[in-house]
């Protein structure tokens with residue numbers, strides 16, 4: 001990975017800022033939630049803390065941002081499904097240590113395992129409490145399928161045999177990777193992927209990508225070398241979300257487009273990216289200028305604050 005122009009140092013500092021803000025953000029999120037949602041949020045936190053200790057420092061921020069966005073933008077008939085699904089969807093991540101067999105978090109096996117473990121966590125913390133059984137079943141299925149769009153890019157048979165079909169414990173059950181994948185694959189054939197509730201969930205999940213923390217992390221980590229300046233990067237993000245249709249061919253990576261389903265999600269993502277464009281000239285985003293840690297910290301905190309708990313940017 002190319003970490004030129006102080007990008008590595010900036011990412012490290014961004015990680016520290018995100019960690020430091022974590023408990024403060026939690027308090028603000030809780031205020032938006034009903035009593036029964038607060039219980040779920042509390043139940044999910046320890047799993048994200050475990051993942052955080054294993055290097056997944058960004059997940060908690062994602063859950064906080066996406067949960068507050070859901071409550072503010074999608075307070076609908078789906079609330080009893082979407083809010084719990086957002087709160088729990090990556091809770092199984094703690095189980096998929098990056099160090100295990102040198103597998104990366106976005107490897108086939110880790111995608112499968114964290115979705116399956118997430119379903120177990122939902123069952124443990126929701127069944128018999130304040131939610132209807134059919135809502136809980138849908139929440140479980142959404143969690144079990146939430147990264148399906150990434151899974152289909154793999155050749156499952158190849159991945160399973162390359163790893164020699166390892167087994168892993170889920171509670172009292174020991175399951176092979178193949179068995180776990182088959183359970184997820186069965187879910188994908190139930191029709192849920194075509195359902196409005198799944199599409200809304202998927203949009204809410206993806207809106208995190210242009211949000212400040214995720215955006216800056218990706219900019220420094222992956223693309224600044226290839227795309228040169230932040231305007232090009234923002235344009236690429238727009239392509240990924242299908243917000244612009246011109247110059248498609250000229251932009252690399254358009255194969256990884258994360259097309260949004262609902263017009264409402266497109267509007268929100270468009271507004272956030274507009275805001276990122278306005279920020280493009282400030283020093284925090286300039287990879288070539290002199291890096292001043294204090295300046296970076298205060299710019300970053302200001303940007304996160306502005307966005308914190310999802311304030312509409314327009």
Ligand SMILES: [Fe+2]
Pocket residue numbers: 089090114146147
């Ligand atoms: Fe996930």
Ligand SMILES: [Fe+2]
Pocket residue numbers: 062089090205
């Ligand atoms: Fe997510």
